[in-house]
Structures are given as structure tokens and as C-alpha cells.
Amino acid sequence: MPSDTISWQDEMEHFLRRRTSYTILPTPPASANASDLRALLFTDTPTQNLISVIGACLHNLYDVRRAQGIFNDLRKSEKSALLDVRMYNSMLHAYLEMARGRDSEDPEMWLDEAWSLFGAMEDGSSQVHPTANTYTVMLLAWLRHGPDSAKPIPSRDQRDPPQLLRSMIDHQVAPTMVVADRALETSEEASEVIQLLSRAAVEMGLSNVVSELGMAESLGRQEDDPLDNVPEAMPVKRRRKVERISVLHGDDGSVVGMQATEDVGEPQPDVPFNLETLRKHLAKVVFARRALPDDVAARQKLLEESVYDVAVERLKHTTDLLEELGLSNKALKTNDLQQLMWQWHAKLKERLKAEIQNVDKQEHRLKNNSEVKLVDKRRMVGLSPFLSLLTPEKLSMIVILELMHMQGTGGVQHGMKTARALLSIGKAVELEYKAEMCKKHNIAIPSAGRAPSNGFFTSLGYRDLQSQRLVAQRFLQDTEEWSAEWSQAVRVKVGSFLVDCLMDIATVVRTKTDKATGEVHSEEQPAFFHTYEYLRGNKLGVIKLNPSIADKISKDSVRGTLHPRHLPMLVKPKQWLSPDEGGYIYNQTWAMRFKDSQEQQSYLRRASSLGNLELVYTSLDILGSTPWQINRQVFDIVLQVWNSGERFCKIPPVSNDVPEPEKPMNWDTDPAARVAYLTRQRTYQHNKANDHSKRCDVNYKIEIARAFLGDTFYFPHNVDFRGRAYPLPPHLSHIGDDLSRGLLLFAESKPIGERGLRWLKIHLAGLYGYDKANFDERVQWVHERLDEIYDSAENPLTGRRWWTKAEDPWQCLATCIELRQALNSPDPHAYECALPVHQDGTCNGLQHYAALGGDAAGAKQVNLDVTDRPSDVYSYVADMVEEQLEQGIKEGHVEAIMLKGKVSRKVVKQTVMTTVYGVTFIGAREQIERQLKERGDIAAEDCWKASAYLARLTLGCIGDLFKGAKSIQEWLNVCARLISKSIPPERAEEAAENLKSLTRRRTRESELAKLKKEQMTTVIWTTPLGLPIVQPYRATKRKQILTAMQSVYISDPNIPTTVNTMRQASAFPPNFIHSLDATHMMLTALECRTQELTFASVHDSYWTHAGDVDKMAAIIRDTFIALHSSNVMNRLYQEFLERYKGYIVPVAILKHGSMLQKHGIKPERLTIKSFPADFAKSSEDSAAIATPAQVEEATEEDVAEAEVVEEMEDVEDVTDLEAKSIQHKKMSPTAKQTAKFIAAALANAGPGPLDHKFVELSSLLPPVPEMGTFDVNKIKSSLYFFS
């Protein structure tokens, strides 16, 4: 329906052109003592520690007194705004429990504390508002200790139910939510609470509340669906008297009052009130959806909830089995991985029990030590509360599984970096504890898949999405117990405690046969050991696995070591409700992957609460709801290959099959030959290690695929900080390698149709590597090879193995099978196909650049323009490079001769692709070296030189080719540079004052250093979908944490540090482009959902069913056009103006005058401000006032030096600087330009010294580069734009 298409496009374009709502937070304060409002948004680590101690102390009422102490301290401090209402509720709950019996000596005190805290919440003096949970707890307090209770305890601030109900209504808390709250433990209590409230409501004459509660009551008595079909399983019905509440109507039919009467009639059968049922039904009402089919949901919950318990069971089972077989007697101790882990576990849990008791005792002793001040005691963050959160069994399993799983990470062979390992184990403990909290109340989970009736892009539809989400979010947050986020230090300490215990007890018996004598040696060795390695000159603590363990991981079953957060889900992922609520059911995940940046977290929270993220959340929900299955036919082949243990299609063999390099004859005498040999040996060792880790990786994938055979499953997604979406499971997903992709199919199949069949063929040609020809040629190419394709599908291993030579062999095999089945079916066009067919952007980054700049020449290169055959940038560049090689050969370069004829498309491809993302020379050289090594026709010892030579040529060629992209790249770069040097207006006075304090003995360096300290502004922008992107690049501040094993340096994301100007600037262009391609993907996902297409994406590769490719192709083009018709660059400029309104740049640190001028900044037009504003009048500094002429002179030198200091931080090799400073003394042309530029700017700014002058950022930002002539609408008819 064309009319339809037009309307959705209009809606989308309209949506994209709307005024985006920005998420704006203050720039973090430059100095720690800036105790203004901003401090509230940025938690500091000590506070975070204290909060997490409260959480741990409250758990199981471990140490409520301590929690109380810290809590009250915090409430009094200026950090009180950081305390969240759920924490208050936890406190209330704990007080009540203490009064109930834990502390029989002084129940009055606890109850008083509870009521007075409630009072503070109620009257608003504590800055939090009571929630349903608050009221439930207080009602329980009344119920248990009120005047009519079994154990009355009078309390000063006590409120009766009518007072509570009144407050509830004032705070807009629904009584239904109160009576279903998690604080209620039994159905009896719930029922009694309903009674209490009903009576109060009757007294107060609140008829709507009465009927609401009546509904809740009846919901609680409703029977469950499954029971309907099974009459004989009807629950016991009992007879009891009930109070009847009826509404009294006036004569005119209006409600005039309520009446409670004793039921006088026949006692009637009664379904017992059941809290579970109430909650479940309530959830249904809240989410307006059907409950999940029970068995799948149950399996998913089971899968997630009991991983560590299941692991224990499985290990025990394996061991028992072996014991039965008589295999585990001491002499014949087998080293089966599962059994070993069981042995460790059995020892470790006992060990932990004892050690935790020790820690407990020690900390207790310290606490009772009278010499330590009370305040200090509370500030101490001991380990014992945290270790008490989980059982020793669980702690033991966590540390064993996590350590096993982390092996081979961080570039450490057979091991891992200590710091990272300790952190992630601490984090695993934290997450497991949170998951336990989550599970406790058996919460119903809202699942994804909502689509508003008005379309995603109308304002009605948008609001619809938001209100749906908010309801679900409130419900969930209220049902979950509060638990605090741990600080890095706590995580590391917990991790270190556990690892230390494990390393002490985990051993393995190793045997080895002496090659010469045949003697068998046997030794008991530690399974893990701690050591140090030098990585790029840095001493790095690592934990390594005993070689025999590492060996087993690549061979034995690894099932036991997988955590559910590494697995796909059996149900649709939990809908994204808030930044940390969504995806897996019990395992907390974030909607964004942060890079240790609290700022990113703050922005995401803020954006979410402002309702700016609805479409981002929805897109993630859509991506997560795509159902998948394992491709059984491919899986069988993979398994066969795996079990054979041979090298096959990128699956490495069990035992190494490459011969070791031979020692040259002159090894002893010729150092050069020796070095050459060592290089080869090193490459060989490197490959061997690679094979090992590859094999481990494949092992995981096969294990997961096996576990999910026959299931429909889903991949929960989140985004990186630029907004690009990734599936959460790290091992098997469609974003993975060729093997992973080959193993996956959509769960649903759709008829392929005539066009789909054609697309399937084109897809096959592409996977084989034949993707440069036009579509007809590709189809023809497939037709010519049908014989090979059939042979591949029918006899994948025994036939001619045509598919193994494909570029993507496993996907090629899957496609061969599919194509054969389609063609062999009675009606090929009716064949139902589940294979995803891809549409890939050709050099997508450049496509966006070309569209942004309207660059016609660039557009042609990357298929934005209409052509009859696809153009291929990579081959084009490869040819250019080959041409230059000819020149190099003429000049006699050895490298050129070595490389001649070897520069294929593949060698330069990655470099071309990544130049748009700002690849550096070093990066390019490494990419090219990898490719050369893979080719294998250049000796290992020559690769370094050859790649350096080639990288230089390639980068040169690319620079010539894409001039269009360059101007936009430069503009983005300049903007980022200026922004990251700017200072928020509220800091201006202080910055100037700070400088003033330097008046005695000031040097240029000290001034600039002061100014540099003020550079806290990071580059932030909003994607067209509303996601705020915050660049995380700041100076790293690491904190040392002493652990038993080693001291660990970890960065503390809570300390705001100055921005890294260089990285802010160089990373901005690529990040910006990524934020655009992410937006394009999400728009496409949303529209695919509307048109009911199945959709999956790998960044710029979009997948759908073969039969739907035409539809998707149209959507891809329309969304791209809509995106780029919304004037992206101008909107970015506008956002900068608004976001950084009032921000100023010190004139003293301005650089690149000529660059600014080139971008259209006229120095005369700059707005200059002086700080302090009355500076010129201040007589004390009158000597410092200079005439413009003097300023000019001074500037020249200052600027020259400024540049040196600027660079000082960026250049690592300090010795180079001396040379530079010498050069700059002579004043480089750029410095001269800048000096002139500044002098011109200051000409009409009035007198005053340079360091009190600031330029308004808004007047400094250059205008957006002019658009070229290319019209994006042409893309509609470009065949090869995405193909």
C-alpha cells in the first residue's frame, strides 16, 4: 500500500525533525571541594561504600545497629539526597523485624525508630516519599504491635490505619498495591491488612477505595487458570464467617456511605485467600497481557536462578558416577575437569566457612576496641557483612566457575589479569546476591513486544510507550528489595578474599613422562598460581592456570563453567524499563555498556527518567524478541568435525599439526640467523596459543548450541555508549564469527517466493566472496555452480568440499543446504525458509559521511548513487596502492619488491574501513601486518617492515580519495577540541581568581596547568532517537587497593577528572558516525516491527527472511533518507549552542588560529568576556593592563609556549619536546597565525591581561561545512546501497 508507506515515512521524518529533547546535566566540578548542587549527582566512593555496607548489614538482619548508625549519619550529612526510598523502606522493615523478636530487650526503641522515620518520610522532611512498600510495613507494625494486637507496644509517633490511608491517598499510592506488596509474607497477613484498610476506608467514607480493595480481595480468591481444567485438583474450600461490606445508596442512587455487617446467612464455601494469586493477577492487570506459558518461563527462571546450585549438583553427580566406576581411588586419581572442580569445591566451602568466621571475629574485636572512635568504626568497611550475603557453598562455586571462565582473557595466555579477575569475581558475588533478592518474591516479569497502535513516531504512540513502561517500572521497583551498588574497592576485596582461599586449596596431580628415560614423574601442583608479567613495559599481576588445567578446558566439556548470563534466553527478554532493568530476568544488566564512567550512567538515568529513551528501549526490545533456533543440519556437521579433532575451516585441531620451525644450522654462531629463527619460533608459539584459545571458544559455542537444540531462544541486547546494539551473550550469537552465524537460523520460517529465491542465490554468492559483480551476474554465477552447491549440501564432508573454500564457509554451507532444499521442493517458491539473508552497507561509515556532506564523488564510491554495478572502494584503493608500489620498485625499496602483487583487496580492506573511524598509523600498520601474516607469503621476520611501508602508502591513497569526508571529520574534530577546552560559566570567576592567586612568581606553565585543571567539559550530543552520548575520555586516576595477593590499581569512576582533550577530539568523528549508524539501525528495526518483518542486525548488516528482503531493502533506504533529510549536522550545531550555552574558553589556550579561520571563524566576531567582570577597574592590577599592541607581542610568545605545554601531555617521548621547544622559540608559522588571530580577536575587547580573557564558546564554534550537491533521495533507486 503506497499511501501507507508515505504516511509512515512522513511520520518518521517529522519525528526526526522535531526538536529533540536534550538531556543536560551540569559539568562535574573541577575540584573536590566544590560542594554545590552538582555534588549530589556524583556519588563519591566513601559514601558508596557506606551505602553498600548498610545494604549488607541489613541482609538477614546481619547487623542492624551498625546499619542504623551509618544510615542516621548519612541522613544528617549533605549526602542525604543520595539515599533512595527503597533504602528507607529496608530500614523500616529491619526495625520492625528487630522489634518483633530479634531484639527482645528493647523492642520499644526499634518501633519508635520506625515510626519516627516514617514520620520524616511522610512529612517530606527527608526528601523521599513513601511508597506502597512503606505503607505495608507500617500497617504491619500496626497489625503486630497496635493497641488491638497480641503484643501491643505503644509508640509515640504511631499512626492508626485511617491516618495511614489518608497519607496513602495524599501520596497517590494505590491501596491495591499496598495489599499486594512484597512486605507481606503470608496470605493471612495480606487478608488482615485488607480488612484493616477496608474498615478505615468505610470509616472515612471512601467508596472507591472500598471497591478497589474488594476487587483485590476477589482477585486473591480467584482460582488459577490451570486449575480450571483440572476440576479434581480444586483447592480445599472452607467455611467461614465473613464480614460483609456493602455500599449504601442514597435515594438518587449516589453513594452515601458504607456499612459493615456480620454475614448472617449460611456459611458458604470459600476459596482461601492467596497472596501469590493476587500478585500474579495484579501483574496481569498492570501489564495488560497474558502470563507467559508456564513451562518455558519456568525453565528460563530455573536456568537463571540456580546456576551455582546446578553446578554443584552436576559436579557431584559426575564424581559419584566416577566413584561408582571405581575410577577415583587414590592411585588412579583421574583429572577429569568436572571431578577436579568438585574436589576443590568440597574443600573450599569448608575453608571459606572457617575463614569467614575468622574475619567476622576479627572485625568484631576491632569494633569492640574502645580505642577506636565510634565515627571511625562506622566508616570502616569490613568484609564480613558482604561475605555473609551468600552461603559458603555459593561463594565457593562462584569463584571456581568465574576463574575457569576468565582464563585466556586480557591477552594473557592460560590466565588472566589479577585486577580484572578480582573485580569480576566480586561483581559476580554482588550480582548473585542481587539475583537472589530478585527471586525472593517471585515477581511477574513484563516481556517485550509492545507496539503502540499509533505507530512509533507519532507523539501519541511515543507517550503510549512511555506510560506503559513507567507503570511496569514502578511495579517492578516496588516489588524488588533494595540492594546497594558496591564500589570497586569492595568488589576487589571480596574477590581477593575468595581467590586467595581457592588458590590455597586447589591442586591438580600432574604426571609427565621423561622423553629420554621414559620415567614417569608425578607431582601435586597448585591449580592456579599468581605471578607477574610485563605487558608493554608495565608490570602486571596475573593469575595463571596450571598448564594441565588449561589443556583440559580446550578438550573437556565446559558446560559446567557457563553462567546463564552467557547464554541466550528461552523466553523473550525482560522489557527494558530503566537503565538497569531489562534483558535477563534475574541477572541485573545495564541497558548501556559503560566505560568506567559515572557520567555516562548519570546521563542515562536522567534521560530515562525524562522519557527520552522510549524508542531506544523499544528498539532493544525488538532486537531481543527476534526468535532464533539452532541450525540442526549445520550443527551435526560441526560436531562431526569437532569430534574428529582435525583442523577444519578455522576450527583448530586437538593436537597441534604445524611443525615447529627448524633451527638453522648456523644457529649457534650467527646472531642474525638466531634472531630470524626466534621470530619464527615466536610466531609459531603465538599461533599455537591462538589455536588453543580458538579451540576453547569453539568448545563453548558447540556446548551452547547443543544445550539449545530444538529450542526457540532469544538474545537480550544492550547498547555501547555510542548507541550501537549488541547481544548480551558473549559466546554464541549472530554477532559472532562465521561459525556462530552458520549455526543460527530464525525460529520462524516464511515462504520464500520468487524474489526470495533470487535473494538467496545472491546471498550465497556474497558469502562465497563473489560480491563485486551485479546481481544478475551473481545469480548466474550460482546457476553455473549448482552442481557444486548440491554436492556441498548433500555430502558436506565426503564430497568435493566446495563450500569450505568460501569466504564464510559455515554460512555458505547453511545456504547451500537451504538452496538445495528449496529447489528440490515441489514448489520452490512456496518453500518455507528460516535462513537470515543479509543486506550489508558498503563501507557504511563513508556512506554516512557522504550523505552528511552531500558529497557526490564520495557517494558514487560507496553506492549511494545509482550505478549498474556495485563499486568497490577496497579494490579501488588496493589498485591505487599497487600503482604506487611500482614507483617504489623503481626507487629500489626492498619492501616494494617484496610486496609486489600481494596487495589484495583484503589486505587494505580493514584500513580503508577504519580510516573513517580515525585509524592511526600504528593501528593501520597492525591491521596490515595481520593480513600479511595471514597470507603467509612474506617471511615472519619481514612482516613488520613491510607492513609499516604498506600502511604509509595505503593511508596516503585513502586521503586522496575521500576529500569529502575529510571536511566533516575536521569540523567535528575542531568542535570537540573547543568544547573539551571550555569551562562552564559557573566556574569562570573561580578559574580567573585561581589565576590571580598566582600573581607572585607565576610562570606560563603554572598558569596553563591551572587552566587545564578546569577542563572538565566532555563532548556530549543527542542522537535523533534521544539517546545522550557522553564521551568518557578523561584522565585516569587509579587507586591502590591492597589485597592479600598483590596491590591492585583500579580506576575509580566516581572521581571526576579532567578531560583528555586529544582523545575527545580524535574520537569524536568516529563516535558521531557510530551514533548515526546505530540510529539508522534502530529506525530500521522499529519500522520492520511495524511491517511485521523479522529483523536482526550486526551494526551495518541487516538481516531478515529471504522473502522479505525487498521489503526490508525499501525500509533501509527510506529510514536512511529520513535520517539524512533531518539536517543532522545543523541539528548537532544547534545542540552544541544550547548545551554549552555560556561556556567559555580561556583565550590563553587557544590554538590553531589558521584552522579556525579556515572553518569560517572571523576573529573580529568573537565574543570576549573578562573575569572577574570588574577586572579592568581594579587598580591593584593596573600594572598588568597592557595596550593592544603589547598584548599582541606578548601573545606571540605566550601562544608559542602554550602550544608546547599543550603537547607536553600528549607526546610520550619527552625528549622530543626539547627539539620542539627549540623550534617553537623560532615561532612556527601556525603559532604565528594563532597569535595574529588572537590579536585580532582582542582588538575590540578592551584592555586587560590575556589570562582574564575568555571567549564565548558559541562564538568560537565554526559554522557547519556547506553541503554538496548530492541528493539523498537518489538512494531510493540505488541497487547496491545495501546489498
Added chain:
Amino acid sequence: MTRAWRNLPFALTRACRRSYSESASHLPSLPPHEEWRRIFDTANNIKERACIKRVDTARLVVESFLGDKSPAGGEDKVVIEAFPGPGALSRALLELPRSKLRKLIILEDNAEYLPHLKALELVDTRVHVVPYSGFLWDTYTYLEDTGLLSDIQPVPWENGIHPNLHFISHLQRSIKGEQLIAQLFRCIPDRTWLYRYGRVPMSFLMSDWVRTRMAAPPGNSVRCKLSVIAEAVAKCHVSLKEELQPYEANFHPVASRGGGGKKPITKRIGHPFVAMNIIPHEDQFITKGTLDKWDYCLRRLFVLKSTPLTRCINSLAPGASILLKALTDPTLPFDQRVEVNKAPRGLTVADWALLVRAFDQWPFAPEVCACMSYAPTDAHCLACRTS
């Protein structure tokens, strides 16, 4: 480099015109000291190097290297001189009579220095200037291939110091200098490089900092891997120290005003230099073929240089604490046992030898490959096997 060759005649005349006579020598003189900085500092790649500039100091150095009192002295010498700079030391060497110095092979690849060295080749037939860097293995292969060393007779190791062949070099101040000398030491046990000819003496002008590290005795805070290797393979004699002070008067380049930046003072330009003679031991602690194991044990254990062996030995490999048994075996004679409460920094070379022996005999010792300690930046560079 190639261009420098092409332009040689021009460069040469220019160099000669600038020169002035500092000594009565028949050799072409060098430019006055104060001009060195302007003439030679145009490229930054020689910043890390240092070379002597005063001819009279150079004479003292030559005397301390080849004179009668030097343990490395002798007659009829064939000297390979690496990193000569413009050649003050080379000139002093050439002042020796032919009976003392038979041949001087100069290795220098810096285009700014080369003309001043080539000038020597023209006036003295003993001089052979090879325009390659002393840092590259290929340079030494080149010496053999071109027959420059064909008149050198190999002398069996047991027959004392090689009577003719002698290696002399300025050592770079940066880490590269330390790497170079560490690498040359490493050639001794397996008798590669020039040691194929026998126990060739070496003489260096090096930063006092490197000397301190090389000579640090057990227990000293700067004791390091280099100290152990140096002690294990050769005897090092400092031949001049005070005579070379102050640095600024005797060496090029000198520090620019306020330069040096954040570098530690020991690596800055201006840190004192010393002269040293190095004579390989006749009896080597490091037996043939075990160098890689020495490297491995030293590298691993020096990471935890002040942790007692009992605790740090496990970082060698899992289960390595079993080696402690072998090291403290009461059945062994006392001098074959190691005090395992000592930290790696406190171990003597003899201790290390025992430790490496135990490691060698341990069946579960990890397979140690030389390639593990080698970073492949440039396969031809001498110092690439970092220590």
C-alpha cells in the same frame, strides 16, 4: 644514508674547511666544540647517543683501554669501534703506533658524523669505515663477508684473552645502551658474535648509571638481572672515572637549558660517564645451552626482587616450590645449598647457578624458549631481545 654517500666529496670539503687544528696530529681535525651542537644536532635521532669531544680526554681513554696497565691491553690490535660519533676517540686511537694498532674498523651510520670519519680513511690506511650501525647483527655479518676480519685467528677459550681483536664502543645513554651491552654479554656463554674468535676484550664509555647497575653486588638495591649476567660472564674493570668529569666539558651532546623534562636524572644528558674494560671469564657460570633458562629464571624472579625465595619461587611455574627442596637438600655439601630466605636481589651468581640447575632438572619445568623474552620490533636489531 645513501644520500650521504653520494654527496661525500662536497660534505668532505665542507668539513675540512670548517675544521681547525687542536693537536699537532697529522689527522684531519674536528670542528671546535662549541659548534658541535649546531652542526650535529639537526636530527634528533642522535640525542640518545653520547661521544667524547675533547681529544686530550680521548687520549686518556685510549691509554686506559689499550695501555700497558690495562688488562685488555696488548700489541698488534684490531679494534672494532662502534658509535664513534665524529671520531675524537678514533683519532686518539690512530695516534697509537702501528705496532700497537694494526687496524681500526669504524661502525657508524649517522650521515652527519660520517664525513669526519671518512676523512680519516683517506689519511690512514689502517682505517676502515663501515657505514652501518653497530646495533645491527647484519653489520657484523657484513664485516665477515667483506673479509675485514679474515686476518683474525680464532684463539681457543682456554688460551687466555684474544691477543688482537678488541671491541670498543660508546654506549647510548637510553635504555638501548643497556640493552646492547646486556645482549653482548649474552653472546659470551654460547660464544656467538665476536666470541667465536675467543675471549675478546671489550671497552666501553658508558653512563655511570649503567655501570652502577652492572656492578651492583648482591643485596644492593639496584641489583638486577643485568648485574647477575654481567657478573656471571665477565670481569668488569672501571678504567677512568674522575678524569671524565665534568660531563659537559668532555662529551657531546650537552643538555639544553632546562631540558630533560620528566626523565629520571640518571638518564638525562649530563649524567656522568665512565670508561670500562670487560674481560670474559674463562670459566663460565652459564654453561652452554642454558642461557634461555637463566634468562627465564632471572626475569621471572627479579619481578619480585625483594620477596624471599620461599614465597616468590612459585611465580616461576605452578608447583615450583618443590625446587626449594632441591636447593636446601641436607645431603648436599654446604656450598651447593642456597639460603632460601634470601630474596632474588640477595642471591649470588653461585646461588643462581644452583637454582638454574635445579630448574633444569625439574621434570615439570615449563619449556623455556628464547623467543619468550624477545619482542619482535625489528628482527635485525641487536637489542631487540630485551632483558
